[in-house]
Amino acid sequence: MALKGLDIFKLTPKTNCKECGNPTCMAFAMKVAQGAIPIDKCPHMSDEAKATLSEATAPPMKSFKFGAGETEHAIGGETVLFRHDKTFVAHTLFGVNICTKCDFDAVITEVEKVSYERIGEHMYTEVLNLTFKGDQAAYVELVKKAMGHGRALILECTDAAAAAAALDVCAAEKPILNGATPDNYKEMAELAKAKGVLLGVSAPDLDALYDTTAAIEALGYKDLVLDVTGANVKDTYANAIQVRRAALKDKDRTFGYPSIVNLSKIAGGDTTKQTALASMFILKYGSIVLMDGMSYAQALPLFGLRQNIFTDPQKPMKVEPGIYALNGADANSPCATTVDFALTYFIVSGELERSGVPVNLLISDAGGYSVLTAWAAGKFSAGSIARFFKENDIESKIASRDLIIPGKAAVLKGELEEQLPGWKIIVAPNEATGLVKFMKDLNA
């Protein structure tokens, strides 16, 4: 990453042949250093130089896909430790642990219950972690049962024979084989390589994890995932952070892989503690977080938090424009309008719901900005609201002629009365916290 233009220039033929499309080798080197063009644009670069450069310019953390078809998910590829430095890219995946001694049908029934939509994203538990407990035939049966449930699989199995038998059944599903340890890594690396699956590495401590990972890399296999689960909560938190920090801040490629955190091993049986830990590992570098289960009560905050954290700080979250009927509103219920910025929508709709008063919340496209910003940018104006009314044929869909507008956009009242003749424009309080009382008074 830190290779400078001059370092790259030294590796070029320095002939200024212009075949790469740049006037000089120096200009070419500068652009490569910025990441503007790939190194292989130069036809005269030696293979050795190319290898040096691609190693040096490779991303600090590898990104992979696992699962196949609808169960395919991306992990890794992060470049920053804090989302405000750029953005986090591959969101934390959640998985549920199922062992050969578990009642598979009971677990999968619970897992499949949680499935819903939130701001355009389908929320569900994406991964099943199948743990081997010493019975190969039972394990293969478990793997067979787990296939076809629309979830990516992890085979947590340190027994090479059982892992091979399981992969014979499910290699096409591209599972992760989480089974390499300091004792068996050679066999496991061979198996993962032969079957073309990601290999999970675990070890008793960080030093052993580092050495084992380095040893597997030396065998020529670099499609790895690091199981950073330690003996307890403290070790696991320390491992997850130190592995990611070593990769991104200290540029240590041996730890530049996605991570697995298994909460059942450090907080087994305590669902509330698992919720708390999962929340921390969303922020602190868990690529895949495995748990005892995932009920709605846990999913609602966890998937919401994940959706928040894995947004690009430069792009606001938006909700779809449209008519949102709250509290059983019908055509005779009054209308209220605000912007499509997700945070505003959630706060406003939440307060309106708490008031219990039926109301049609009309959301128009305001560029994903807050009320004042959207108004200042001309994206939330009398014109834009009137246009939304026309395009969505509000007047024939809704009989009421009351429209409540945000207090912060009170200035739009006069203009709206002109542009929407027949409508009574009502100004709401400045802050959403005043909405419950306001709606109740309005309804009284």
Next chain:
Amino acid sequence: MAFKRVPQKFTASVNEVTIGTGDKAIVLGGENVMPLYSFDAPITNRVKIGVEITDSGYDKTVPGIAAFYAGAETIGEIAKRASEMPGGDFVVLTLEGADPNGANKPIDECVAIAKEVADAIDVPLAIQGCKNIEKDAEMFNKLAEALQGKNILLISARTEDYKQIAAGAVMAYGQKISAESAVDINLAKQLNVLISQMGVAADSYVMNVGSAAAGYGFEYVASTLDRVRGAALSQNDAMLQMPIVTPVADDAWAVKESVVSEEDFPEWGPRENRGVQMEVSTAAACLAGGSNAVILRHPASVKTISELIADLT
């Protein structure tokens, strides 16, 4: 070739602020590492938990909370019970009834309630206002006077009212205050600068840099916390080194997930469990961002978060 550890221990550290008096006084802040990174350097003061009650008592609609306080009738008895909640470190009294748009309890009545609470407990006390600027400013000064010597924390002072509160509560009566800003590092710093320019010492105030429930714009909270802690430690920015106290319960128990009934959303399961999961998820995310104390309501949340803090310290 073994793994080369590069500990991130900073020369700068978070300020230490003491709340309460005597044996049970608590110290917030003091760490010189990123949140709970005890593998980089030891963390001197454990993260603390405030147990929230209100002037009208507690939330009787949540069975686990109601069961915990069962039999406690007066506000003093309720406060005593809160001070004994396993895992809690201090009591937070929220005077929501003072709100002119709500019950509009007179200030004298609120002060009497606060006195009764303070007399009933031996742990430190924090008092949250009703969020109405005029009322809070006046009430905080009366509270500070009435509870002189108790070293209480008043939550919050904002841009609009910090002058009255800092001059009255801190300078005149020696209490502690929390500077509240809305999820923006620049606003947080600006308010801290203004308060310090009034002559308030660095060990006399904490900050609340904004809060939200998990899923409700928490990315702003998370990034503000990350940036504030980053600036405090790596850039040694003295105007961002105040300990952070984050009220979690208020947001966590107000979002739809924690409010709607099981009758309306049968697949979501019992409301109480949803509220607890929302409260612990939000609190844990705040801890990962660097909060030095969180304010919670439910005994199950307090238990879980206190265990988590003990595990990580």
